[in-house]
Each structure stands twice: as C-alpha cells, then as structure tokens.
Amino acid sequence: MKYQPVIGLEVHVQLKTDTKIFCGCSTQFGAEPNSQTCPVCLGLPGALPVLNKKVVEFAIKAGLSTNCSITPRSIFARKNYFYPDLPKGYQISQFEDPICQRGWLDIPVEGQENKRIGITRIHMEEDAGKLVHGELSGPGDGSGVDLNRACTPLLEVVSEPDLRSSDEAVIYLKQLHQIVTWLGICDGNMEEGSFRCDANVSVMPVGSDTLGTRAEIKNVNSFKFVKQAIEYEIQRQIDLIEDGGTIVQETRLFDPNSGTTRSMRSKEEAHDYRYFPDPDLVPLVISNEWVERSRQKLPELPGQRQQRFIDDLGLPRYDAEVLTASRALADYFEAGVAAGGNAKAVGNWIMGEITRALNDRGTSIETCPVTPVQLAQLLKLIDTGTISGKIAKTVFDEMWQSGKAPQTIVEEQGLLQVSDISAIESIINDIMAANAGQVEEYRGGKEKVFGFFVGQVMKASKGKANPTVVNELLLNKLKG
Amino acid sequence: MNIFDMTIHELHAALKGKQISSREATVAMLDRIETIEPQVGSFITVTSEQALTAAKSADERIARGECHLLTGIPMAIKDIFLTEGIRTTCGSRILNNFIPPYSASSWEKLRDRGAVLLGKLNQDEFAMGSSNESSAFGITRNPWDTTCIPGGSSGGSAAAVAARQAIATLGTDTGGSIRQPASHCGCVGLKPTYGRVSRYGVIAYASSLDQVGPLTRDVADCAAMLEAIAGHDPRDSTSVNTAVPDYTATLKGGVKGLKIGLPKEYYIEGLDPDVQRAMDAAIETYRRLGAEFVDISLPHTxxxxxxxxxxxxxxxxxxxxxxxxxxxxxxxxxxxxxxxxxxxxxxxxxxxxxxxxxxxxxxxxxxxxxxxxxxxxKVRTLIMNDFIAAFADVDVLLTPVAPTPAFKIGEKINDPLQMYLSDIFTIPVNLAGTCAMSLPAGFSASGLPIGLQLIGKPFGEETVLRAGYAFEQATEWHLRKAAI
Structure with a gap:
C-alpha cells in the first residue's frame, strides 16, 4: 500500500529583545549561570510578571508577516507542570485567545504553483531555564539549574497539518526562519536554540481522508535533522503498520547521533497541564490602530522583494532568491544598484566574489569591508573599459584589504587598461619576433596557436591590455 | 496613658511634640510583646534589633523635622509580606528557613515613611483558614477570650492590635481574612478594592482575590495607613493607575443623606442573635445620623x-x-x-x-x-453584577462581618465546611473585587467583639471610611480594650 505522510510543525522562535518577557533581566546568551535573574524569573514567592511591550510588538510583526489576524483581546494562561528548570511550577503561555490566529505561508513546491500552508496560531510564552548535569563547581556531582534563560521570550508558531513530505516541511521551516530573521525579531541561531522545532507526524493510506495517529517528535534543531527525523518517523510508522502494528499517540525524542526517534512518553503519561488564565496578568488589548501602525512599519518581506527584483530589475528567479536570503544581503544588493551598478552585474559580483570572500573569512555581509557604493564604482570601471574584468578582481581584493576606492587603487597601482594601439602593437611585435616558430605554425593553418599569442600579450602587459584591441591587432598582424 | 494603648495619631502627636521618642515607643511595644505574647501568640518572628535600629533612624528623621504621620510608629505585619533579610514563613513549615532577598511594595512604602517593624505576625498557613489554627507556628488566641480563636487568616494582625502589641498592622484579605479577624478582635480592618494596593512581594494565595489592607484601632488610623500603601505599582500589572485620594481629608463629611443598602441575603435566620442585635443598633445609629436605608437584594449570594x-x-x-x-x-x-x-x-x-x-x-x-x-x-460575574446593580441605588451596604462572634479554639478545625461558612458575608466582596471595612459595633453577651461591615463601590474607600468614621464618632465600641 502507498502511504501519505501528514506533517505539522510547532516552531519555537526566541525573540531578540534586550530584556526578558516578564522582567527586566538581560537575555544575553552565555553569561555566568544564574547571573541574569531577579525575583520574577527566579519564581520567588510574591514576585509578579509584567509584560514586556517589545515582545507584543514582535509578535504582531510575526503575525502580520504570516497573514494572521491579530487577536484584539488576548489572554495569558498558566501551563502547570513540575520540572526543576521551571521555577514557578507553571509556564506563562497563551492557550485560548493567542495573539495571532489563522495565518498562512505560501511555499514553492516542485511541479506546482505555490502551496499554501496554514498557520493555526502564534502565541507568546516564556522559556524555561536549563539543567546542568555533572559539571558543577561545588561539592558533589549533582545537577544544577541555570535560570538565565528562564523567562526569555518565545513565540510558538503552530502550523496546520498541511505539509506532505519532509521536503515541504524543510521549505516551510526555512521560509519561516527567513521571515523572523528578516523582521529582526529572532537571531535565527539554531545551534543556540533560538529557532527550534517539534514535528507532528502521521501517515495514512493514499486516498484516505482520515488522518492517522500522530507522534510528536521533539528536539529537532537543524534543517537537516528535521528532514532526517521526519523521514525516519514516516518509515517507522509505515513499517509498523505493514507489520500489523498500531501507531500510538506519543511524544518521541529525536537522537541526532543515530538519526532515529525513540519514545519519550505515551498519551497516558502525557501531562494534564491544567491551563487557566493567569490572574497576575490583565488581558492584552491590542487596538486596530496599534495593528495598523505595525503594518505600516513592516519591512518589505522576502517574497515581495524577490518578486520586485524579478519584475523591476529583470533578475532571474534564482538570483532573486539568493539575493534575498537575508535582509542585509538584499539591502546590500539594492544599495549597489542604487549607486548606479547594473543589477545583473551587481548580483553576479555579490553571488560570486563577495560571497566567496565572506565565506573565506567566515564573516557576513553586515561587516563586508567593501561598500555597495564602492562595488558599483568598480563595476563602472569595467563598463567604461578603464580596467579589465580580470584586473577588477585584483582591485576588489585590494579594496577588501585597504578599504580604498577602486579608482584610487587603479591609479596608485597603474592598473589602467591599455587600449592605446601603438603601445599594444609594440608588445605584439616583440612577441612575434621572439616566437617566430609559432607564427609560422599559425600561418601554416594551425589557428589554435592564436590563444597562445593572446596569453603572451596579456602577460607582457601585466593584464592591462584591452583584450578586444589585442584580439583585433593580433589577428591582423598574424595574417600578415 | 500607656504608649501601647495609643493610636497612630496619638503617638504621632507625642513624637512630633518630642514628649516621646520612637525608641521609647518601640521599647514599650517590645516589652508589651514580651509580656503578652505567651498568652496570645500573635507573632511568628519578633525583630527587636531591627526595630531598635529603625526607631533610631526615625528619631533622627524627627529631629531633622521630617515627621510623617507614620514616622517612628511601631507596627507589625503579617508573615505573608516579604521582608528583605527577615525570615518570611507565610505560616508554613515549607518556608521555615526562607529569608527573602527583597521586600513587599506595601511594606516598603510604610518603611520609607519611617514606620518601625516590630515583627512578623502569625497567620493561617498560606492565608488558608478563618481561625489562625492552621499556622505551622502555633495557634493565636483571641485577646478578649484566650479560649477563642482570633479569626483568620490575618489572626495575628488582628490579635496584635487588640492586645496592644502593635499600634497598627498589615494583613491580607482573600475571602475575609482582614475583616473577619478584625471583627472577632474588635478592631478596624479594611479590604481595599482589588488593584488599589500592590500585591508585589505578598505571597500569593489566590491572585485574583488577594488584597492588602490595614488593621488599626480606629477609622482615622485606617485611612492614614491606606493612604500610605495605596497606589499604582509598575511591578504589579493588576494594580490600578488611579490617583490616591486624601482619605483623611474627607473623613468628617458625615452620613447625612447617605444611602445605605441592607442586602436581605445577609440577614438570615441562622444569624447569631447578638450579631443581629448589634446590626439593629448600628442601623438605628446611622438613621439618627441622617443616613437613609434601602432594602436591596444580592440574589447570587x-x-x-x-x-x-x-x-x-x-x-x-x-x-x-x-x-x-x-x-x-x-x-x-x-x-x-x-x-x-x-x-x-x-x-x-x-x-x-x-x-x-x-x-x-x-x-x-x-x-x-x-x-x-x-x-x-461565570457565577463570579453574576455576583459582580449583583453588586453593580445594588450600587446603582445605594452608596454603601451595611452587613454583619461574620454570622457569629469568635468561636472556640478547636471548635471547627475538623469541620472544614463549617469553617468555610464563617466567611459567608465577606467572600462575595472579594469575588466582586470591591472594598469593605469591618469596624467595632458591639459585644456579645459573653463579651466578645462584634463587627459590622460597610461594603463600598469599587474604589469607594472614601465613602466607606467616611461612613465608618461617623459611626465611630457616635459610638464608643472602638474605645473598649481587651482586658489582657
């Protein structure tokens, strides 16, 4: 029998606010354990949460960018369970009436037009702390609790079970990742857990309209692992059904070392979280004006920008996609075009030389030492024939090193392209005199030797000779 | 006059006039606590050293001419309020060793005005109880009759005022926990409107109902304490950002023409006859003072x-x-x-x-x-609506605080349902989120205090205090002292 996988994703997006969601402590990653805490995030008796407005603004941005409606009156709820990294014994989250509801993302799927993936809801919540095992400085080898991360703001983005393959899941996830980093509300760092994902996976016979029993897979923290975990889980469920077994509703943990999932807890062992509205927080009222203000301030989103690059700047789709991988990259590109660079050429340079240089140095476009304006200037020097494309690469390296303008470098190092016919003729004469044998070969019909002469002339001119002029003159001279 | 018998206003006058120093007052109170405590058990922790230090700095402030009404006044607070560096137990063994790193907003406000902390008062564990018998630190006895409970959960706060172990105290009220012990111990106790006083640093029992309030010897002191602790606190999202009125300035406005509602559901058959008599007398007093009475109904009581x-x-x-x-x-x-x-x-x-x-x-x-x-x-909303409807016609409600005077120690401790019914007249006020005050209105045949409850509109503390003050001026119940 053929099986149809059905997948929904729950993504936790850690928000890039300076302070925590319900207190004023810093959210900086990697500080001394428990150094970024206060009575509120330690869950001390008597402490009360106060909502960080920035978190609400970020949530609204995320909602509007994923086509959600913003709930006019949303409610915080307590999710009750015991765990040592959860200081209050409950997590402040949202249950009924989350801040964003009923949105969608359109993802490109091979062989069809965009596919619409529903977003059920986006809600705000606080993160828990983390446990540290066996590396305590104090006596004993017990476990410790670091509450620096406790109360860090998160958005949970819950999709509809609209995804049908691991590939679709990854495309959706990448698009969501791109949006939240593009908006500047999340640093997108999956290794540090700033963007993490749980996957709900089930299978059903192709053609069926009854969903199978699902397993929730936790701890899938890279795009690669998402694909791996989902594929493993799909096959596991199919094998189980084929062997006459039944899928049980359970939570499973992905093990990145083995690429497998294993059972964490069954439905019977599932927590009863006893959600109820948090009486310490008043309902969050968001006016239409607030929503509209946010909408006005929303940046052009990656999808919209891609389309504009295609429609207005004539870029191929592939280039437009690459150039909108991040907002900074797209901004760089547009600044280069605005400074007079030809769109296609600016794009090629960014995707070629600049990306290569950035990768070599392990840095990102935000800290690129060559400004977009300088790049445009460099391209102009090529266009006007002032320098050759080959020399331009040397100039680019020098720009990267010194930060100087391309014109200055060209002048200082005497890299101006030579188009002066008499100067090139004199070089050609010398070369032909020194290689009489090859001249004879060419004249005897071995036209391949032409390339040898071009190379020699360019070498002798240190690459500065205008290749077009060289070609023309050589051809005339060799033909005698 | 003994220092420990004084009101805030009396002691303030003496401090300001330099007849007494805060140190003298504090020492007098600490002596009194030491003498009386074995009979009452109001305190969980007595903070003698800190009190003397605070008194010293209060005296210095007074010498500099900074004498706020509360400067140098020895007080005590329920052990539910966090006090930085001072053990805070909430009456529970689970917090037996808990020394908080910060203080409750309401206590900070008193402390900043120069109040002197004598100690932390006994209470029902986590404020759950109506008799102070559920404390992990021993029971508190009623100063009027030490075989009786003082009420709860702020039993220590009421007993300390009645036994003159503190000039004034703070308590919390979730279902009657200030008003019921105030009634049983013959003092004034006010539960402000929900949101009027910050809950920050108060150990939570039921967050949507908890509210901080004062227990005092008279209404004027109560007004002064409320003025000091009320107001918006950015650390408590449920605290309300409305201006704090000058409660003292409006105290003497009288009750002429005031419309007082009598909810029929509060005058029930099981009501203790002594309590009924005290209510009847109070109604008479108000009538004489020019108030008008309206029979009303709170149908979801x-x-x-x-x-x-x-x-x-x-x-x-x-x-x-x-x-x-x-x-x-x-x-x-x-x-x-x-x-x-x-x-x-x-x-x-x-x-x-x-x-x-x-x-x-x-x-x-x-x-x-x-x-x-x-x-x-949903029922809570209906109860709120009852009050909203009632307050369309009247300014305050007058009811008993508790169906009976203080009961015997041990009498109800094994019968939770009976115990829960002690709060039948106070609980609706918390559910509605409005304000109410208990004040002395008589004594039972056996000499136990009986309180009357004035329930006000949300943020109607001014009216409640004004009506209470008028009653107090016309009666002498608040002047009687427990013989202890």
Missing amino acids: DYAVATYYLIATAEASSNLARYDGVRFGHRAEADGLLDMYAKSRSEGFGTEVKRRIMLGTYALSSGYYDAYYVKAQ
Whole structure:
C-alpha cells in the first residue's frame, strides 16, 4: 500500500529583545549561570510578571508577516507542570485567545504553483531555564539549574497539518526562519536554540481522508535533522503498520547521533497541564490602530522583494532568491544598484566574489569591508573599459584589504587598461619576433596557436591590455 | 496613658511634640510583646534589633523635622509580606528557613515613611483558614477570650492590635481574612478594592482575590495607613493607575443623606442573635445620623462560598507549585526528583493547604475544568453584577462581618465546611473585587467583639471610611480594650 505522510510543525522562535518577557533581566546568551535573574524569573514567592511591550510588538510583526489576524483581546494562561528548570511550577503561555490566529505561508513546491500552508496560531510564552548535569563547581556531582534563560521570550508558531513530505516541511521551516530573521525579531541561531522545532507526524493510506495517529517528535534543531527525523518517523510508522502494528499517540525524542526517534512518553503519561488564565496578568488589548501602525512599519518581506527584483530589475528567479536570503544581503544588493551598478552585474559580483570572500573569512555581509557604493564604482570601471574584468578582481581584493576606492587603487597601482594601439602593437611585435616558430605554425593553418599569442600579450602587459584591441591587432598582424 | 494603648495619631502627636521618642515607643511595644505574647501568640518572628535600629533612624528623621504621620510608629505585619533579610514563613513549615532577598511594595512604602517593624505576625498557613489554627507556628488566641480563636487568616494582625502589641498592622484579605479577624478582635480592618494596593512581594494565595489592607484601632488610623500603601505599582500589572485620594481629608463629611443598602441575603435566620442585635443598633445609629436605608437584594449570594472555593483553590494549586524544594524553602531527604517533590511538599504543607491544593488541582483538571472552574468564573460575574446593580441605588451596604462572634479554639478545625461558612458575608466582596471595612459595633453577651461591615463601590474607600468614621464618632465600641 502507498502511504501519505501528514506533517505539522510547532516552531519555537526566541525573540531578540534586550530584556526578558516578564522582567527586566538581560537575555544575553552565555553569561555566568544564574547571573541574569531577579525575583520574577527566579519564581520567588510574591514576585509578579509584567509584560514586556517589545515582545507584543514582535509578535504582531510575526503575525502580520504570516497573514494572521491579530487577536484584539488576548489572554495569558498558566501551563502547570513540575520540572526543576521551571521555577514557578507553571509556564506563562497563551492557550485560548493567542495573539495571532489563522495565518498562512505560501511555499514553492516542485511541479506546482505555490502551496499554501496554514498557520493555526502564534502565541507568546516564556522559556524555561536549563539543567546542568555533572559539571558543577561545588561539592558533589549533582545537577544544577541555570535560570538565565528562564523567562526569555518565545513565540510558538503552530502550523496546520498541511505539509506532505519532509521536503515541504524543510521549505516551510526555512521560509519561516527567513521571515523572523528578516523582521529582526529572532537571531535565527539554531545551534543556540533560538529557532527550534517539534514535528507532528502521521501517515495514512493514499486516498484516505482520515488522518492517522500522530507522534510528536521533539528536539529537532537543524534543517537537516528535521528532514532526517521526519523521514525516519514516516518509515517507522509505515513499517509498523505493514507489520500489523498500531501507531500510538506519543511524544518521541529525536537522537541526532543515530538519526532515529525513540519514545519519550505515551498519551497516558502525557501531562494534564491544567491551563487557566493567569490572574497576575490583565488581558492584552491590542487596538486596530496599534495593528495598523505595525503594518505600516513592516519591512518589505522576502517574497515581495524577490518578486520586485524579478519584475523591476529583470533578475532571474534564482538570483532573486539568493539575493534575498537575508535582509542585509538584499539591502546590500539594492544599495549597489542604487549607486548606479547594473543589477545583473551587481548580483553576479555579490553571488560570486563577495560571497566567496565572506565565506573565506567566515564573516557576513553586515561587516563586508567593501561598500555597495564602492562595488558599483568598480563595476563602472569595467563598463567604461578603464580596467579589465580580470584586473577588477585584483582591485576588489585590494579594496577588501585597504578599504580604498577602486579608482584610487587603479591609479596608485597603474592598473589602467591599455587600449592605446601603438603601445599594444609594440608588445605584439616583440612577441612575434621572439616566437617566430609559432607564427609560422599559425600561418601554416594551425589557428589554435592564436590563444597562445593572446596569453603572451596579456602577460607582457601585466593584464592591462584591452583584450578586444589585442584580439583585433593580433589577428591582423598574424595574417600578415 | 500607656504608649501601647495609643493610636497612630496619638503617638504621632507625642513624637512630633518630642514628649516621646520612637525608641521609647518601640521599647514599650517590645516589652508589651514580651509580656503578652505567651498568652496570645500573635507573632511568628519578633525583630527587636531591627526595630531598635529603625526607631533610631526615625528619631533622627524627627529631629531633622521630617515627621510623617507614620514616622517612628511601631507596627507589625503579617508573615505573608516579604521582608528583605527577615525570615518570611507565610505560616508554613515549607518556608521555615526562607529569608527573602527583597521586600513587599506595601511594606516598603510604610518603611520609607519611617514606620518601625516590630515583627512578623502569625497567620493561617498560606492565608488558608478563618481561625489562625492552621499556622505551622502555633495557634493565636483571641485577646478578649484566650479560649477563642482570633479569626483568620490575618489572626495575628488582628490579635496584635487588640492586645496592644502593635499600634497598627498589615494583613491580607482573600475571602475575609482582614475583616473577619478584625471583627472577632474588635478592631478596624479594611479590604481595599482589588488593584488599589500592590500585591508585589505578598505571597500569593489566590491572585485574583488577594488584597492588602490595614488593621488599626480606629477609622482615622485606617485611612492614614491606606493612604500610605495605596497606589499604582509598575511591578504589579493588576494594580490600578488611579490617583490616591486624601482619605483623611474627607473623613468628617458625615452620613447625612447617605444611602445605605441592607442586602436581605445577609440577614438570615441562622444569624447569631447578638450579631443581629448589634446590626439593629448600628442601623438605628446611622438613621439618627441622617443616613437613609434601602432594602436591596444580592440574589447570587448563596453561590459565593462554593464559587470562592473553586476559584481560590484553583489559583492556589498553581501559586503553590513553586514550593518544590528546588531553590528555597524546605527540601526533604529523598531519592531522586519525584521523591524530593513528593516528600518536600508532604512534609512542608499542612492539612488545610494540601486539601485546597487538591481541590484546586481537581477543579482545573482536564474534563472537569468547564464544569468547575469555568462555571465558577461565570457565577463570579453574576455576583459582580449583583453588586453593580445594588450600587446603582445605594452608596454603601451595611452587613454583619461574620454570622457569629469568635468561636472556640478547636471548635471547627475538623469541620472544614463549617469553617468555610464563617466567611459567608465577606467572600462575595472579594469575588466582586470591591472594598469593605469591618469596624467595632458591639459585644456579645459573653463579651466578645462584634463587627459590622460597610461594603463600598469599587474604589469607594472614601465613602466607606467616611461612613465608618461617623459611626465611630457616635459610638464608643472602638474605645473598649481587651482586658489582657
């Protein structure tokens, strides 16, 4: 029998606010354990949460960018369970009436037009702390609790079970990742857990309209692992059904070392979280004006920008996609075009030389030492024939090193392209005199030797000779 | 006149006039506490040293001419208020060793005005109780009759005022926990409107109902204390940002033409005859003072106690989850995490607290949530609407505080349902979120104090205090002192 996988994703997006969601402590990653805490995030008796407005603004941005409606009156709820990294014994989250509801993302799927993936809801919540095992400085080898991360703001983005393959899941996830980093509300760092994902996976016979029993897979923290975990889980469920077994509703943990999932807890062992509205927080009222203000301030989103690059700047789709991988990259590109660079050429340079240089140095476009304006200037020097494309690469390296303008470098190092016919003729004469044998070969019909002469002339001119002029003159001279 | 018999206003005059120093007053109170405490048990912790230090700096302030009404006044507060560096137990074994790193907003406000802290007062464990018998630190006795309970949960706060162990105290009121002990101990106790006083640094029992308020010898002191602790606190999202009126300035406005409602559901057959008589007399007094009476109805009163015991316990079950032995408080010797949770909490919490955690956990459980918690919230709205409708016609309501005077120690401790009914007239006010005050209105045949309750509109504390002051001026109940 053929099986149809059905997948929904729950993504936790850690928000890039300076302070925590319900207190004023810093959210900086990697500080001394428990150094970024206060009575509120330690869950001390008597402490009360106060909502960080920035978190609400970020949530609204995320909602509007994923086509959600913003709930006019949303409610915080307590999710009750015991765990040592959860200081209050409950997590402040949202249950009924989350801040964003009923949105969608359109993802490109091979062989069809965009596919619409529903977003059920986006809600705000606080993160828990983390446990540290066996590396305590104090006596004993017990476990410790670091509450620096406790109360860090998160958005949970819950999709509809609209995804049908691991590939679709990854495309959706990448698009969501791109949006939240593009908006500047999340640093997108999956290794540090700033963007993490749980996957709900089930299978059903192709053609069926009854969903199978699902397993929730936790701890899938890279795009690669998402694909791996989902594929493993799909096959596991199919094998189980084929062997006459039944899928049980359970939570499973992905093990990145083995690429497998294993059972964490069954439905019977599932927590009863006893959600109820948090009486310490008043309902969050968001006016239409607030929503509209946010909408006005929303940046052009990656999808919209891609389309504009295609429609207005004539870029191929592939280039437009690459150039909108991040907002900074797209901004760089547009600044280069605005400074007079030809769109296609600016794009090629960014995707070629600049990306290569950035990768070599392990840095990102935000800290690129060559400004977009300088790049445009460099391209102009090529266009006007002032320098050759080959020399331009040397100039680019020098720009990267010194930060100087391309014109200055060209002048200082005497890299101006030579188009002066008499100067090139004199070089050609010398070369032909020194290689009489090859001249004879060419004249005897071995036209391949032409390339040898071009190379020699360019070498002798240190690459500065205008290749077009060289070609023309050589051809005339060799033909005698 | 003994220093310990004074009101805030009397002692303030003496401090300001330099007849008495804060140090002298503080020493007098500490002596009094030492003498009386074995008979009453109002305190969990007496902070003699800190009190003398605070008195010294109060005296310095007074010498500099900075004498706020509360500067140098020796007070005590319920052990539910966090006090930086001073053990705070909430009457529970689970917080036996808890020394907070910060102080409650309401106490900070008193402290900043120069109030002197004598100590932390006994209470029902986690404010769950109506008799102060559920404290892990021993019972508190009623200063008027030490075989009787003082009421609860702010029993220590009321007993300390009645036994003249503190000039004034702070308590908290979730279902009557200020007003009922104030009534049983013959002092003035005010539960402000929800949101009027910050809850920051007050150990939570039921967050949507808890409110901080003063217990004092008379209404004028009560007004002064409220003025000091009221106001918006950015650290408490439920505290309301409306200006704090000058409660003292409007005290003497009288009650001529004031419309007082008498809710028929509060004058029931089971009402103790002494209490009924005290109410009748109070009504007469008000009539004489020019107030008008209107018979009204609060039709959903019958459901208040049940509603309260669902909402309060639901919130409590969650609020008390943080006492897990991980970061502070009692941690039992145990094998593994689950065992540590179970043992720490089993050993740390008393019977009544466990009962309410279980009730609340049940009410929030999947499959029961709608039938219990959600239903209770709906009834709460109906109860609120009862009050809104009543206040369309009247300015305040006059009711008894408790159906009976103080009962005997041990009388109801094994009968939770009977115990819960002690709060039948106070609980609806918390559910409605409005304000109410208990003030002395007579004595039973056996000499126990009886309080009357004035219920005001939301943020109507001015009217309640004004009406209370008028009654106090016309009567002498508040001047009687427990013979202890």
